[in-house]
Amino acid sequence: MSDGIEQFIVNFSNETTDTSPIITMGGEDNNNNGINGSLNENDNNDKAVLSAPAEWILIVIGIIVGFVIIVFIIRKIIQGPSYWKNNRIDDKVVIVTGCNTGIGKETVLELAKRGAKIYMACRDPIRCEAARLEIIEKTKNEKIFNRTLDLSSLDSVRKFADTFHKEENRLDILINNAGVMACPHMLTKDGFEMQIGTNHLAHFLLTNLLLDTIKASAPSRIVVVASGIYLWGRIKKDDLMSEKSYAKIEAYCQSKLANILFSKHLASKLEGTGVTVNCCHPGVVKTELGRHLIKNKTKAFLNPIASYFLKSPRAGAQTQLRLALDPSLEKTSGYFYLDCIRAPVLPKAKDKEMMEWLWNKSEELIESVQKNNNKMNIEEVNNKKETTMTLETADEIKEIKENTEENENIEVDKNKNGDAIVIEVTNEK
Structure with missing residues (x-):
């Protein structure tokens, strides 16, 4: 009896472990391959579409960076040592x-x-x-x-x-x-x-x-x-x-x-x-x-x-x-x-x-200019009580004296350095 039970178990195991290939419909398999191919093609197209602007962005960034570097170098040259x-x-x-x-x-x-x-x-x-x-x-x-x-x-x-x-x-x-x-x-x-x-x-x-x-x-x-x-x-x-x-x-x-x-x-x-x-x-x-x-x-x-x-x-x-x-x-x-x-x-x-x-x-x-500054304007002197000016030459002193009116007193003296003449004209009006 035990021999019969063992034989039954062996037969049952062989049936459940059968490795025979599963047969599918040919059309269904082809449809799956087509779908997968279409998906792969779409993915490639998407990558191509995405890669084009990315490349241009990199090019633009490169140009900007290059320009900045060139401008920086030019500025350093302009600034000099x-x-x-x-x-x-x-x-x-x-x-x-x-x-x-x-x-x-x-x-x-x-x-x-x-x-x-x-x-x-x-x-x-x-x-x-x-x-x-x-x-x-x-x-x-x-x-x-x-x-x-x-x-x-x-x-x-x-x-x-x-x-x-x-x-x-x-x-x-x-x-x-x-x-x-x-x-x-x-x-x-x-x-x-x-x-x-x-x-x-x-x-x-x-x-x-x-x-x-x-x-x-x-x-x-x-x-x-x-x-x-x-x-x-x-x-x-x-x-x-x-x-x-x-x-x-x-x-x-x-x-x-x-x-x-x-x-x-x-x-x-x-x-x-x-x-x-x-x-x-x-x-x-x-x-x-x-x-x-x-x-x-x-x-x-x-x-x-x-x-x-x-x-x-x-x-x-x-x-x-x-x-x-x-x-x-x-x-x-x-x-x-x-x-x-x-x-x-x-x-x-x-x-x-x-x-x-x-x-x-x-x-x-x-x-x-110095000579012109040293020449006295007689009209201005007549309107002032006292005027002091520095003159360099005897000729300029003579000119002042000749143009001085009777009611004006002139005092002539060296300055403290002794290298110029100081004339003081006082209007007695």
């Missing part, structure tokens, strides 16, 4: 003209960090004081002084020099930085065309008034801020003051060429004295100097672009800082610098005959 030496000039006496904004202010800021005693010579004492206080706060150097200097007035130049001589007996560095650019036709207080009068003649007089003190402080330096735009300049011997015709860019170019001629000629005159004279081109800098070039509406549009593609004031100050500071330039004189390196100049910027002519002409123009 920096003066990197960290030498100090503690207690050295410095004058910087036109320094309440722009590259002048940046120059004072850097010199103050290095310990200099600085006289800020500016036309606007209020703006100068604001800049002075800001620099003191940033540098903790309190040896920064605000002094008024209006370069459109030779009288102001003389007063500034007189005041400085009373305060100091040395001057280690003079930086003639101030200037005007492409202004409408205007005259200085002395009747000179504004650009040649301010950029050249006023600095010519200031430098000569301070020269004895600079020489006594040797080794000392004079830095003249000129411009590469001198390339288009020419000295108009027959119309230096642009009285026959005036073009603001032409007048500016002339004044910058005059800066270079003056600095080179002065360097030759000071050879062997321990005083160096060099000039420089600061670059195309985003400052207030160009305010006369662009109208306000255009300026509002161009400002963002200018901010990026023009030098910053700090970058613009680097070349004159090197000329003022670099120990390796202590004996280098008579050169033109651009982006902190010495650069060649055109023959017209080193024409010795033109240098001599311009020097003599500048002296002549300044002397003529």
Whole structure:
């Protein structure tokens, strides 16, 4: 009986473990393959559709990144090199003209960090004081002084020099930085065309008034801020003051060429004295100097672009800082610098005959102003109780006496330095 049960179990196992293949309908299998093929094809199409905009997005991003990198490199090139030496000039006496904004202010800021005693010579004492206080706060150097200097007035130049001589007996560095650019036709207080009068003649007089003190402080330096735009300049011997015709860019170019001629000629005159004279081109800098070039509406549009593609004031100050500071330039004189390196100049910027002519002409123009200032206007004297003036020659004293009315008393005496005549005219009416 047990044998029968075992046989039944074996037969049942064989039936339930049958591995025969399952037969399906051929059409159903084909339909499944078709559906699967269609799904795969749709997936591929979707991937192709999605990949096209993705590729363009990557291309656009690549272009933008490349453009930004190129612009960054161009900006770094435009900014130029920096003066990197960290030498100090503690207690050295410095004058910087036109320094309440722009590259002048940046120059004072850097010199103050290095310990200099600085006289800020500016036309606007209020703006100068604001800049002075800001620099003191940033540098903790309190040896920064605000002094008024209006370069459109030779009288102001003389007063500034007189005041400085009373305060100091040395001057280690003079930086003639101030200037005007492409202004409408205007005259200085002395009747000179504004650009040649301010950029050249006023600095010519200031430098000569301070020269004895600079020489006594040797080794000392004079830095003249000129411009590469001198390339288009020419000295108009027959119309230096642009009285026959005036073009603001032409007048500016002339004044910058005059800066270079003056600095080179002065360097030759000071050879062997321990005083160096060099000039420089600061670059195309985003400052207030160009305010006369662009109208306000255009300026509002161009400002963002200018901010990026023009030098910053700090970058613009680097070349004159090197000329003022670099120990390796202590004996280098008579050169033109651009982006902190010495650069060649055109023959017209080193024409010795033109240098001599311009020097003599500048002296002549300044002397003529002084003589005119020394001549007394008799009508004004008659309306005043007392008038005091300084005269240089006996002929001028004689002229005053001849034109003085009977009711006027004249007293003649030397001034305290004994180098000029003081006349006092008193109206007894």
